[in-house]
Each structure stands twice: as C-alpha cells, then as structure tokens.
Amino acid sequence: MDGSNLPEVRSTCAYCGVGCGVLLRPDGAGGLTVRGDPDHPANFGRLCSKGTALGETVGLEHRLLTPRAFGRDVGWDDALQLVADRFRETVATHGPDSVAFYVSGQLLTEDYYVANKLMKGFIGSANIDTNSRLCMASTVAGHKRAFGTDTVPGTYEDLDQADLVVLVGSNLAWCHPVLYQRVLAARQARGTRIVVIDPRRTASCDQADLHLALNPGSDVALFNRLLTRIHQDGHVQPDFLTRTEGFADALHAARRDDPATTGLTEAEIDAFCDLWIKTRRVVTVFSQGVNQSSCGTDKVNAILNCHLATGRIGHPGMGPFSVTGQPNAMGGREVGGLANTLACHLDIEDPDHRTAVQQFWQAPKMPERAGLKAVDMFRAVEAGRIKALWIIHTNPAATMPDADRVRRAITRCPFVVVSDITRQTDTARLAHVLLPATGWAEKDGTVTNSDRTISRQRAVLPPPGQARPDWQILSEVGRRMGFGPAFRYRSEAQIFREHARLSALAAALGKDFDISGLATLSDDEYATLPPTRWPVNGSASDGRFFGDGRFFHADGKARFVPVTHRRPAASPTRGYPFVLNTGRIRDQWHTMTRSGLSPRLSGHLAEPFLEIHPTDAERLGLRPADLVKVSNPTGRAVLRARITDTVGSGQVFAPIHWAGECASAARIDALVPAITDPISGQPESKAAKVDVQRLQADWYGFAVSIDPIQCDADYWATSVTAKGFRTELAGCASVGDWELTARRWFNLPEAEMISSVDAARGTFRLAFSISGQVKAALFIARTPVALMRDHIASLLDEEPGQVLSGLATRGKRDAGPIICACFGVGMKTILDAIQSGAVSSVEEIGAALQAGTNCGSCRPELADMMKRSVRATAEVVSD
Numbered sequence: 119m120d121g122s123n124l125p126e127v128r129s130t131c132a133y134c135g136v137g138c139g140v141l142l143r144p145d146g147a148g149g150l151t152v153r154g155d156p157d158h159p160a161n162f163g164r165l166c167s168k169g170t171a172l173g174e175t176v177g178l179e180h181r182l183l184t185p186r187a188f189g190r191d192v193g194w195d196d197a198l199q200l201v202a203d204r205f206r207e208t209v210a211t212h213g214p215d216s217v218a219f220y221v222s223g224q225l226l227t228e229d230y231y232v233a234n235k236l237m238k239g240f241i242g243s244a245n246i247d248t249n250s251r252l253c254m255a256s257t258v259a260g261h262k263r264a265f266g267t268d269t270v271p272g273t274y275e276d277l278d279q280a281d282l283v284v285l286v287g288s289n290l291a292w293c294h295p296v297l298y299q300r301v302l303a304a305r306q307a308r309g310t311r312i313v314v315i316d317p318r319r320t321a322s323c324d325q326a327d328l329h330l331a332l333n334p335g336s337d338v339a340l341f342n343r344l345l346t347r348i349h350q351d352g353h354v355q356p357d358f359l360t361r362t363e364g365f366a367d368a369l370h371a372a373r374r375d376d377p378a379t380t381g382l383t384e385a386e387i388d389a390f391c392d393l394w395i396k397t398r399r400v401v402t403v404f405s406q407g408v409n410q411s412s413c414g415t416d417k418v419n420a421i422l423n424c425h426l427a428t429g430r431i432g433h434p435g436m437g438p439f440s441v442t443g444q445p446n447a448m449g450g451r452e453v454g455g456l457a458n459t460l461a462c463h464l465d466i467e468d469p470d471h472r473t474a475v476q477q478f479w480q481a482p483k484m485p486e487r488a489g490l491k492a493v494d495m496f497r498a499v500e501a502g503r504i505k506a507l508w509i510i511h512t513n514p515a516a517t518m519p520d521a522d523r524v525r526r527a528i529t530r531c532p533f534v535v536v537s538d539i540t541r542q543t544d545t546a547r548l549a550h551v552l553l554p555a556t557g558w559a560e561k562d563g564t565v566t567n568s569d570r571t572i573s574r575q576r577a578v579l580p581p582p583g584q585a586r587p588d589w590q591i592l593s594e595v596g597r598r599m600g601f602g603p604a605f606r607y608r609s610e611a612q613i614f615r616e617h618a619r620l621s622a623l624a625a626a627l628g629k630d631f632d633i634s635g636l637a638t639l640s641d642d643e644y645a646t647l648p649p650t651r652w653p654v655n656g657s658a659s660d661g662r663f664f665g666d667g668r669f670f671h672a673d674g675k676a677r678f679v680p681v682t683h684r685r686p687a688a689s690p691t692r693g694y695p696f697v698l699n700t701g702r703i704r705d706q707w708h709t710m711t712r713s714g715l716s717p718r719l720s721g722h723l724a725e726p727f728l729e730i731h732p733t734d735a736e737r738l739g740l741r742p743a744d745l746v747k748v749s750n751p752t753g754r755a756v757l758r759a760r761i762t763d764t765v766g767s768g769q770v771f772a773p774i775h776w777a778g779e780c781a782s783a784a785r786i787d788a789l790v791p792a793i794t795d796p797i798s799g800q801p802e803s804k805a806a807k808v809d810v811q812r813l814q815a816d817w818y819g820f821a822v823s824i825d826p827i828q829c830d831a832d833y834w835a836t837s838v839t840a841k842g843f844r845t846e847l848a849g850c851a852s853v854g855d856w857e858l859t860a861r862r863w864f865n866l867p868e869a870e871m872i873s874s875v876d877a878a879r880g881t882f883r884l885a886f887s888i889s890g891q892v893k894a895a896l897f898i899a900r901t902p903v904a905l906m907r908d909h910i911a912s913l914l915d916e917e918p919g920q921v922l923s924g925l926a927t928r929g930k931r932d933a934g935p936i937i938c939a940c941f942g943v944g945m946k947t948i949l950d951a952i953q954s955g956a957v958s959s960v961e962e963i964g965a966a967l968q969a970g971t972n973c974g975s976c977r978p979e980l981a982d983m984m985k986r987s988v989r990a991t992a993e994v995v996s997d
C-alpha cells in the first residue's frame with residue numbers, strides 16, 4: 119500500500135520532557151515518517167536528532183510480541199490470571215506491603231493513573247515508586263518545602279523572554295535540545311546571556327558567557343553566596359518578602375557557607391553574582407546535576423531561595439525552572455506515582471486528602487503512610503519482604519544505583535512481572551512473566567511536559583503481535599484481582615476524565631493541580647485535544663504560578679529553607695581517587711532500547727567511554743583509545759578512555775546508556791553506590807568514587823557483521839549500522855585460533871573465509887562471505903585497531919576483496935564518526951572542509967555540507983570543531 123496518501127497525525131515525541139509536537143505519517147507498511155509540528159507550542163516545528171530519527175525505531179525485530187511465563191509463550195488469559203492470582207495470594211498471605219510496583223515517568227498519564235489507583239486504592243499499599251525517584255524526586259521535595267506544592271512556576275515562553283539563562287547541572291544542548299535552541303534564538307533576538315554551572319565543559323557551554331566549573335556537589339555554597347550578595351547589594355524585594363517566611367534564617371545559614379568550597383575563583387563567583395543580580399529577567403534552569411545528589415533537595419532550595427528573595431518568580435522571563443527528563447515525568451507527579459504522594463498533588467499522609475481520594479475511588483482501603491522509595495524498595499526485595507514485584511516501562515537492572523545488587527535482588531524475588539515493549543533487556547531477562555505492551559505511535563494517551571502542557575500521544579500504527587496498552591493490562595489484572603467496577607475502563611478518554619474530575623476535588627482541598635475544566639471532554643474532544651497547559655479550570659490565567667505571591671502552604675506563604683553545603687557523600691578516599699560523574703549523550707536515550715535501533719543515532723558515539731583529564735591519563739600511562747578498568751567496592755566497568763580537558767583533573771565522566779545487552783561491562787550504575795538524599799530519597803548518581811586503571815589487553819579487535827555477534831571476549835561493545843552491527847573487542851588472554859573463534863562468534867561455521875595474517879605482529883584480518891557477499895569481518899591487532907570503521911561497516915554484503923585492506927577505496931572517503939545525524943555527515947568530512955578553508959562558520963558548514971541545517975542538535979559540536987580548528991591554526995601561527 120502506498121502510504122503517501124495517508125494523513126499526517128499529530129502526536130508527541132517519545133523522548134524527553136520538552137514534549138515536542140510531531141506529525142506522523144504512517145507508510146502503510148509498518149513504518150512512518152516524522153516531522154516537527156509547526157503548531158505545537160513547545161517546539162513550533164523544531165525537532166532534535168532523536169525526534170527526527172523516530173521513524174527508524176519502530177521496527178518489530180526486538181519487540182516482545184506475546185506474553186511469556188516461565189520461559190514460554192502463553193496466551194493473555196493465562197498470563198493475566200497468573201499475575202492476578204499471585205498478587206492476590208501474596209497480599210492475602212503476607213499483607214499488602216509484601217507486593218510492589220516499580221514504574222516509569224515514560225508511562226502515559228492514563229497508564230500511570232491506573233497503576234497508582236490499583237496499588238494505593240485497591241491493593242492498599244503505597245509500595246509503588248517510579249524511576250522518577252532517580253530523576254525528579256529532589257525537585258519535588260524542594261518545591262514542596264518552598265511552595266507547599268510541587269509546581270513548576272514558569273513556562274517555556276520565559277526562556278524566550280529572559281535576559282539571562284543560568285543552566286545549573288543541565289546539559290540542555292544535548293538533553294533538551296529544542297529548549298536550548300529556544301534559548302539560542304532568544305540570544306540572537308535580545309542578547310540573552312547564558313551561564314553554565316557544571317563541573318564539566320559540555321556542549322551547552324558552546325555559547326555561554328560564563329562557565330563555572332565548580333567542584334562536584336558544591337552548588338549550595340555557590341547559591342548561598344548569591345543569596346548573601348543579593349542581600350548585601352540591597353536587591354531583596356521587601357514586598358515579596360511579606361509573602362514568605364524564613365528569610366533571616368536562610369540568610370544566616372547562607373553566610374556560614376564558604377564560597378571557596380566551590381573551587382571557583384572570587385572573580386568567577388563575583389561575575390556570576392553581578393550578572394544574576396543585575397538582570398531582573400533571569401531564569402535558572404536546573405536538572406540532574408542538581409537533583410541527583412545526596413544534597414539534591416538542598417540544592418533545589420538554595421536556588422529557589424534566590425528567586426524568592428528577589429521576587430523573580432512567576433513573571434515573564436524569570437523564575438526557577440526545573441526541566442523534566444522523561445516525556446511524562448510531570449504527568450507522573452500529577453497522578454501521584456511516587457511512593458510518598460497521592461493522586462492530583464494530594465498528600466498520602468493527610469487524612470482529609472486520603473479520605474477524599476478513597477471516597478472518590480470507592481476504594482476498600484488506603485495506605486496511611488508513604489511506601490518504599492526505589493532504593494528501599496529493591497532493598498526490601500533483596501531482604502525477601504517484597505514477594506511479588508511488577509516492573510513497568512523501566513529497566514532498573516541497568517539504571518538503579520548499585521545495579522548488580524539490584525539485579526541480584528530481582529533474581530531472588532519469588533515472582534517478578536515485567537511489562538515492556540522489548541524482548542530482551544537487563545530486567546526483562548529476570549522476569550517470571552513478561553507482558554508485551556504497545557509502544558509509542560501504537561498507543562493513545564496524554565503526557566505533560568516541563569511547562570505543564572498536556573499533549574496527546576496518538577496511535578498511528580497497529581498494535582504488533584498481541585501487544586496491549588499498559589492501562590489495559592493493569593485494568594485487567596485489577597479486575598481479575600476482584601476490583602471489577604473500579605477498573606472497567608473502556609478507553610483512555612474515560613480514564614482521563616476520571617483523573618480530571620479528581621483534580622476538581624484536589625483543587626477544592628486547596629491544591630494547585632486543577633484540570634477540572636477537562637472533566638467533561640467527549641471522546642471526540644479527547645481525540646482532538648490540542649496541547650493544553652494546566653491549570654485548566656475555566657478561569658483565565660497566563661499559565662504561571664506565584665507571581666501574585668500566593669503559595670500553597672497553609673498560610674499561603676512561601677518558605678525560605680536554610681541550607682548549608684554538604685560534601686557529596688562519596689567524596690574521594692584513598693584507593694578511589696576519582697569522582698565518577700555520569701550522564702547523557704546527544705543521540706541516545708537511556709538504555710538504548712529505542713534510540714539504539716537507529717543507525718544514524720548510533721553513529722554519533724558508538725562505544726561506551728570514560729572521559730579523563732590529560733594529566734590523569736598521563737599519570738596512568740594511558741594512550742588515546744586505550745581501554746580502562748573502572749572499579750570500586752560497588753562494582754566495575756570497562757570503558758574506552760577519551761582523554762579530554764572537558765573534565766577536570768580528578769574527575770571522570772561516563773555515559774549511562776550502555777546496558778548489558780550492548781556491552782560486556784559498561785552498566786555504569788554498577789559503580790554507583792546507593793547513597794540517597796535524606797529528604798527526597800534520590801540517589802547520588804553523579805559523584806561515585808572510583809579507581810581507574812589501564813586494561814592490559816593482549817589484543818584489540820573490531821568486527822562488522824550482518825547478524826548480532828555472540829562473543830565472550832573480555833571487552834565488547836556493539837551498535838547498529840545501516841547494514842548490520844559493528845563491535846569493538848578486546849581480550850586479556852591470547853587466542854589460539856582466530857578462525858575458529860570468529861566462526862563461533864559470528865555463527866558462520868560454513869562461510870567462506872579469506873584472511874590476511876601477520877602472526878608475528880599479532881595482526882589478523884578475517885572476512886567471511888556467503889555466495890560472494892561479506893557477512894562478517896574481524897580485525898585483530900596488538901594495539902587499538904585503527905581502521906575506517908564506517909567505511910568497513912558499509913562493505914557488508916559487498917564482495918569480500920576490499921574489506922580486508924581496511925582502507926577506503928578510490929573515490930570513497932571515510933567520513934569518520936557521524937556528527938550530523940540528520941544528514942549523516944561525518945567528523946572527517948567536516949574537518950576537511952574547515953581545514954581546507956572552504957568554510958569558516960557553522961552557517962557555512964551548513965551551506966556546504968548540510969550539517970546542522972535540519973534539527974540543529976549538532977550545531978554546538980560544529981561550533982566547537984570550528985573553534986578548535988581556529989585555535990590550532992593560531993597556535994601554529996604563533997609558534
């Protein structure tokens with residue numbers, strides 16, 4: 119069928135909390151094309167590299183297509199009955215707190231609402247927690263302490279209207295690229311200044327007026343200095359102060375802190391304070407460098423204190439702005455997905471709130487206390503107190519701190535259910551029961567983005583195999599557990615209306631989250647619901663909170679919270695001299711179950727790595743492209759060293775994305791101890807202490823193959839290419855017979871082989887072909903293999919001769935690692951253009967090579983390449 123006539127359908131991107139609108143056009147054959155929705159208020163048509171490549175990720179190869187129980191395919195009826203029976207029996211025998219759900223900020227609001235209702239209202243336990251505990255919990259706690267509610271005060275328009283944007287622990291250019299582009303557009307239009315506060319020099323520093331590379335974990339001391347200066351310089355807003363409590367205590371605490379703790383010079387701190395204080399329209403954007411810390415909640419309040427003191431909140435172009443990570447991190451907070459919250463921003467420990475929700479749900483019993491937070495939940499699993507666990511839409515065996523221990527705990531749990539779209543993940547491997555969910559573009563529902571805008575995700579593809587939407591799976595289990603009437607949902611719209619009705623009750627109890635204006639949407643209106651920012655309650659609003667000085671503590675006032683600097687709980691000690699910082703890369707999403715399917719996205723950074731400062735590398739005897747062992751008492755990893763001064767000496771950085779499915783030992787959370795913030799329970803994911811050593815490899819290898827490689831090398835890391843897979847390899851012991859080994863890894867026992875071997879130098883090049891077409895090739899050397907990797911990957915399925923040479927053939931040049939994912943433009947192509955003098959600006963690179971002209975996500979890297987090249991030239995000239 120020709121899909122070109124199928125209409126475009128509006129939906130929302132599957133990935134980050136920017137919540138960009140997309141227009142999807144199914145091709146009628148299971149695929150779809152994606153473009154930005156010009157009318158969506160989050161992105162006005164823009165998309166980043168990940169959003170642009172969504173169409174490459176909807177294939178069914180890796181999908182879980184049928185329910186499975188104890189290793190066998192089963193029908194839905196059996197699977198659902200088994201889950202319902204085991205949960206019911208466990209509750210009957212051991213009580214409601216013997217079961218738990220661990221869910222996700224990527225669930226749609228409707229799915230999330232049903233999960234929360236089932237656990238808190240009907241099973242009667244609060245043991246439902248979510249990966250948002252690892253993500254937004256410190257912000258939630260900080261907001262509640264200051265505002266009496268978990269509300270993001272501002273809107274995206276504030277980024278357009280600000281004169282200063284401060285990015286604190288946020289790599290906006292890579293993690294919220296479309297918001298970053300809005301900031302850059304504001305810079306063009308009104309000269310908006312940018313300050314980056316991050317121990318690491320990131321892509322977001324590209325256009326920054328000031329980069330403060332503070333010591334890891336020292337943000338409280340910096341913002342305390344700012345608060346002190348705000349007071350000293352007479353910039354406290356007396357009128358606004360009457361709407362708050364606790365300024366004197368906060369100031370007193372702030373004065374006790376020593377700004378030198380930050381490791382910044384006085385000049386740097388003064389420059390930051392001057393700029394902040396003098397610029398009324400200032401938005402302080404913060405993210406995981408703030409939240410994922412053992413003092414994360416205090417960091418949040420240190421920032422909020424400064425905005426409260428100056429009254430710079432809830433007005434155009436100013437305010438603190440926590441940007442959410444996952445597509446529905448905000449929606450999860452609305453439905454009360456965390457173990458210590460109730461639906462619609464109500465509080466589980468408030469008897470009035472509990473009663474209201476119980477009556478509304480007609481629930482048999484409600485928990486009176488908060489349930490187990492993620493880290494404690496998996497500890498309870500380990501201790502045998504949780505006897506049935508349902509994990510939905512998240513991969514904790516890879517992403518929880520102390521991941522090896524979490525994996526062991528799950529293995530020991532008597533009954534584990536995993537709902538996922540992917541057949542094999544680190545967590546799915548451990549499940550007794552696997553339930554196939556419909557994924558993005560196959561399911562309907564809503565998500566709420568960072569600025570409280572509710573957008574529809576819409577189904578445009580048929581559910582594959584037997585997959586069902588998560589809300590249906592949850593409702594069916596609820597019914598089979600005997601909670602029939604409460605879970606007789608027929609549609610997403612019905613769930614949405616129920617949630618909206620409940621929000622009216624919350625509003626009546628004095629809560630901010632009010633979407634009661636949407637409680638009577640018809641099915642058709644729900645189907646066509648345009649992006650809508652809450653509160654939606656009939657009364658007009660400019661979409662911002664707190665500008666009027668009305669807060670949600672009982673007295674209607676905000677609170678300053680006195681905070682003082684605390685060092686990261688895992689500061690360096692003897693034997694573990696490095697602070698391990700972890701985070702994201704531009705083109706991958708979490709454990710890569712979706713983004714890792716796109717060859718374009720996988721071409722940007724194809725291997726797990728550890729960034730380490732040149733002086734540290736030298737001390738450890740590291741050469742470029744060496745492998746390193748990273749270890750501590752919690753666990754270990756093996757990663758490729760990237761020697762770079764973007765990290766400070768004594769600090770190292772590794773990405774979070776490589777799970778057990780894609781690499782031998784790169785699950786970075788295996789190295790992160792489960793130390794948490796005492797208030798929010800959020801883990802300190804960015805300051806583990808580790809040792810780093812060079813891996814003494816006997817051999818290094820590189821392989822390309824049509825089918826996935828099954829290898830047992832000491833080190834391997836694999837990623838997709840347009841034609842198959844590429845794999846980096848290394849081993850610590852010598853291999854006797856490379857041909858035999860390669861045939862086993864590639865599962866090509868019969869294929870023809872041609873080879874080029876220099877055993878004395880340890881060089882082996884083997885290519886395997888069937889019917890004259892290369893199916894796999896392996897390159898082995900004593901040192902890290904230098905090859906034109908992308909070129910070799912492109913030779914799969916071609917005739918074997920040229921593969922072995924490993925060199926570009928005439929007329930074909932190796933483009934190097936992909937920088938522009940949209941047009942597949944490689945680093946070498948760009949560098950050649952720069953060095954030849956053909957281009958001298960990012961715009962000219964775009965004009966000549968197209969790079970950076972579509973989504974723009976690579977523009978910071980293009981600018982950096984440009985800068986470095988200019989610097990290199992200047993150095994040569996001055997020599």
Ligand SMILES: Nc1nc2c(c(=O)[nH]1)N[C@H]1C(S)=C(S)[C@@H](COP(=O)(O)OP(=O)(O)OC[C@H]3O[C@@H](n4cnc5c(=O)[nH]c(N)nc54)[C@H](O)[C@@H]3O)O[C@H]1N2
Nearest residue numbers: 287288289293334335405406407443444701702704707708
């Ligand atoms: N490409 C991509 N985008 C994503 C995601 C993805 O997987 N890939 N995931 C989404 C999700 S769920 C989230 S939560 C967001 C996260 O978005 P971000 O928070 O922007 O991303 P991270 O890379 O985790 O961390 C941000 C920065 O915190 C810095 N940092 C570390 N320690 C400190 C510190 O003590 N102080 C300060 N000030 N900074 C510090 C790190 O060096 C890092 O650059 O991204 C979302 N967007």
Ligand SMILES: Nc1nc2c(c(=O)[nH]1)N[C@H]1C(S)=C(S)[C@@H](COP(=O)(O)OP(=O)(O)OC[C@H]3O[C@@H](n4cnc5c(=O)[nH]c(N)nc54)[C@H](O)[C@@H]3O)O[C@H]1N2
Nearest residue numbers: 253511512513517537538539540555557700708709711803
């Ligand atoms: N060290 C360290 N650890 C971290 C972080 C860090 O910065 N550093 N960041 C933390 C943060 S902020 C986050 S948000 C987490 C993210 O960590 P996770 O949520 O564990 O990672 P994902 O890979 O997003 O897992 C989502 C899973 O849902 C599945 N899935 C996709 N669509 C659907 C669907 O429609 N239904 C169902 N049922 N399943 C689906 C995917 O196949 C995948 O297995 O990691 C946290 N861990």
Ligand code: SF4
Nearest residue numbers: 131133134138166169
């Ligand atoms: S910024 Fe990129 S990943 Fe985030 S919602 Fe927009 S297109 Fe998707």
Ligand SMILES: [Mo]
Nearest residue numbers: 252253443444
């Ligand atoms: Mo996140």
